[in-house]
Amino acid sequence: MIEWFTWIQVAVAVAAGVLCLVLGAAGKEPNDYSLGAMLVVEFLLVAQLLVAVLAPAFGNHATGNPLEFYTYLVSAIILVPLAGFWGLVERTRWSTIILGVAGLAVAIMLYRMLQIWTVQLS
Template identity: 65%
Template sequence: MIDWFAYLQVGVATAAGLLCVVLGLVGRAPSDLTMGALALVEVLLVAQVVVAIAAPAFGNAPTGDPLEFWTYLVSAVLLPVGAGFWALLERSRWSTVVLGVAALAVAVMVYRMLQIWTVQQA
């Protein structure tokens, strides 16, 4: 896992989450802006999957439990997809809030993945 890329993901997911929560609480239904913000979070997560597959081959293996790391990563990849699907089915302001909560949850999960990959000693 690349440190700067993980911090970029946390920043983008936090910004997308706050944007969606604020727009949802103001009363806006899901729009291209909110769905696009969550799509950006998803694209970064897919790139993280590629990095996590390639990193051990280049000598950057996780120091923590790989099963725990992959469980977080797969869950984080599925979370925006589920929230986006929900937002497309139920187009209300609360769906926008759900998009924001999903993005904020991804931010926390990516930070935890960074901890599992780098901080723990095997």
């Protein structure tokens, strides 16, 4: 993992989550802003997958359990489209709130992935 890239991802995921929570609290249904913000989060997660797969080839190895790391990463990658699908199927304010919760959950998962990659000892 690249630390600065992960912090950017955490910031984007938190911003998208807060945006969706605010829009949901305002009674807005999922729209281009909420779904688009989550799409950016998903794009960055896929980029993180690519970085994580290539990083060991360049000497950047995980200090923690790689299986745990990739489980978090794949779960986060799956979580965002599921929340987006929910937002498209059930067009209510609660769907927008679910998008916000998913964004914040991804931010927490990214922070945990950073801990696994850099802090833990095998």
